Each structure stands twice: as structure tokens, then as C-alpha cells.
Amino acid sequence: MKTVLIGKNGQLGWEFQRTLPPLGEVVSLGRDELDVADHHAVQKTLIELRPNLIINASAYTDVDLAETQIELAMGINAIAPGVMAEIARKTNAVFIHYSTDYVFDGKHNTPYTENDPTNPLNIYGKSKLMGEENIKQAGGAYLILRTSWVYSLRGNSFVNKVLGWARKNKTLKIVSDQVSSPTWARMLAETTTQVITTNKANLLDILRESCGIYHLAGSGHTSRYEWAKRIIANDPNRTEQLVQTIEPALSVDFPTLATRPLFSVLSCEKFTGTFDLRPQNWEYALQQAMTE
Numbered sequence: 001m002k003t004v005l006i007g008k009n010g011q012l013g014w015e016f017q018r019t020l021p022p023l024g025e026v027v028s029l030g031r032d033e034l035d036v037a038d039h040h041a042v043q044k045t046l047i048e049l050r051p052n053l054i055i056n057a058s059a060y061t062d063v064d065l066a067e068t069q070i071e072l073a074m075g076i077n078a079i080a081p082g083v084m085a086e087i088a089r090k091t092n093a094v095f096i097h098y099s100t101d102y103v104f105d106g107k108h109n110t111p112y113t114e115n116d117p118t119n120p121l122n123i124y125g126k127s128k129l130m131g132e133e134n135i136k137q138a139g140g141a142y143l144i145l146r147t148s149w150v151y152s153l154r155g156n157s158f159v160n161k162v163l164g165w166a167r168k169n170k171t172l173k174i175v176s177d178q179v180s181s182p183t184w185a186r187m188l189a190e191t192t193t194q195v196i197t198t199n200k201a202n203l204l205d206i207l208r209e210s211c212g213i214y215h216l217a218g219s220g221h222t223s224r225y226e227w228a229k230r231i232i233a234n235d236p237n238r239t240e241q242l243v244q245t246i247e248p249a250l251s252v253d254f255p256t257l258a259t260r261p262l263f264s265v266l267s268c269e270k271f272t273g274t275f276d277l278r279p280q281n282w283e284y285a286l287q288q289a290m291t292e
């Protein structure tokens with residue numbers, strides 16, 4: 001099996017670079033090798049490489065900047081995935097893509113299912129939702145995995161931000177009215193890879209049959225405030241921390257360019273029921289991620 005991984009240097013892409021090689025040939029592309037905002041380049045590259053499986057881990061993920069870089073966010077999150085899905089259909093390849101809890105408006109108080117109506121509050125959410133629509137319209141064998149609050153110990157994740165703030169401040173104020181499920185990028189890559197591995201012999205037919213949108217995020221849910229407290233408690237270098245107090249705050253006290261949904265917990269029952277795989281509990285995953 002030949003796989004093309006797009007967005008190899010992101011949180012998720014990085015983890016895929018570890019999990020995919022046992023499956024066969026993997027061509028991993030970063031922004032330098034393939035700029036997905038260049039849709040002709042996307043077409044040309046995928047037609048030349050002719051993979052059996054395309055995994056798109058690239059995305060425009062700066063939620064606030066997207067409010068002012070609308071065209072670029074749309075080009076990367078809305079149009080490019082449609083182009084990838086179209087090529088996948090034409091070449092009989094499977095297409096795996098990721099979307100977001102930010103397609104919802106957060107007005108629920110129970111976990112969102114795949115059948116719940118979407119209503120994104122910001123440009124990022126709108127661009128990701130348009131990406132979903134374009135993939136669906138292209139047809140073919142695709143999986144769209146909506147996830148939430150993705151982190152890794154690399155880069156500018158919430159986990160690394162909290163660790164940095166805890167070293168510079170005695171008091172931290174963290175919003176307690178945003179609730180979702182932290183998702184370790186490694187869990188996301190490993191669970192996706194398990195779906196591929198289990199169905200490898202017949203991947204195209206199986207994903208044609210079960211193609212669609214699925215929710216896949218760390219199990220359980222929490223607020224950003226409680227998440228930050230767990231991050232600080234799990235810090236293996238606690239002696240470097242200055243922080244003494246962590247206070248809950250409200251989103252309205254921290255105005256941002258993009259409005260975020262307050263409650264965006266995703267129900268993963270459809271994914272578990274279909275693929276017989278259960279996502280790891282968020283607290284356990286965080287502990288593992290921070291102590292490895």
C-alpha cells in the first residue's frame with residue numbers, strides 16, 4: 001500500500017510519521033514539498049504519486065488569524081480538501097481528513113453527534129465545514145474525523161502554553177466556561193492507523209461502505225481551567241514552576257478575534273460502534289503524554 005501524508009510537520013502529521021511506516025510505502029510531505037494553498041500543485045502531486053491512501057493532516061489552524069486571513073484559510077481548509085477528495089475518487093484512493101468541534105455553535109449541554117446541526121461561530125469553523133461539504137460532494141471513499149482540542153508536547157499547543165505561563169507567573173487565570181475533550185495527537189494518529197491496519201486488505205471497499213463523518217476525540221470532557229490544572233499537576237519539572245494560584249475566568253474576560261463555542265464535546269459512539277475502537281480517556285492520555 002502506498003500512502004501520501006500531507007502536512008507531515010503538524011502535531012498530527014508528526015505522529016503519523018511514526019505510525020504509518022509499518023503499513024507500506026509512505027511519502028510524507030510538508031509545506032515545503034507541497035503548499036496545499038496551491039490547488040494545481042495538489043492535483044499534480046497526487047496524480048504523479050498515485051497513492052492508495054491520502055491522509056490530510058494539513059490545515060490552517062490559527063483560529064484568531066483566520067478572521068483576517070479569510071481567503072487563505074478557505075483555500076487551505078475548504079478548497080484543498082475537496083481537490084484531494086476529487087483526485088482520490090478519480091484514482092480509486094481512500095481519503096482521510098480531519099475536521100473540528102468548531103463546526104458547532106456550542107449551545108448544547110450534551111455531547112454533539114454527527115447528526116446534530118452545524119453552525120460555526122468563526123471563520124476557521126466555517127472553512128472546515130466547507131471542507132467537509134466539498135469532500136462529501138467529491139464522493140469516493142472518504143473518512144472525515146472531527147476532533148477537538150488537539151495537543152502534543154511539540155510546538156505551540158495549549159499544554160506547552162500552560163507550561164510556559166506556569167514558569168513566568170505566580171497566578172494564572174484560565175477560562176472555565178469552555179468545555180470540550182482534549183485529544184492527544186498521538187492517540188488520534190494511532191487510532192486512525194488502527195482503522196487502516198484492521199481493514200488494510202479491503203480498505204477501499206470498506207471505507208466506501210462506511211464513508212462519512214465520525215467524531216474522534218479523547219473520551220470524557222473538561223474545561224480549559226480544569227485541563228490547565230491537570231497540565232500543571234502532571235508537569236515532570238514542577239520545580240521550575242513559579243505558579244501558585246490558578247483561577248477560573250470567563251471567556252468574556254479574554255476577548256479574542258474569533259468567538260469560540262462554549263460546549264463542544266463530541267460523542268464518539270458512532271466511531272466506536274463502526275470500528276470497534278474506543279478513544280483513550282483524556283486524563284490518562286495527558287498523563288502518558290507528559291511523562292513519557
Ligand SMILES: NC(=O)c1ccc[n+]([C@@H]2O[C@H](COP(=O)([O-])OP(=O)(O)OC[C@H]3O[C@@H](n4cnc5c(N)ncnc54)[C@H](OP(=O)(O)O)[C@@H]3O)[C@@H](O)[C@H]2O)c1
Pocket residue numbers: 007008009010011012013030031034035036037057058059060061076097098099100101128146147148149150151155185
Ligand atoms: N489543534 C486543534 O486544537 C484542533 C482541534 C480540532 C481539529 N483540529 C484539526 O486536526 C487536524 C490536525 O491539526 P493539528 O493540530 O495537527 O494542526 P497543526 O499542528 O497546526 O498542523 C497543521 C499543519 O498544516 C500545515 N500547513 C498549513 N498551511 C499549509 C499549506 N498552505 N501547505 C501545506 N501545509 C500547510 C502546517 O505547516 P507548517 O508546519 O509549515 O506550519 C502544519 O504542519 C487539522 O485538520 C485541524 O483542523 C485541530
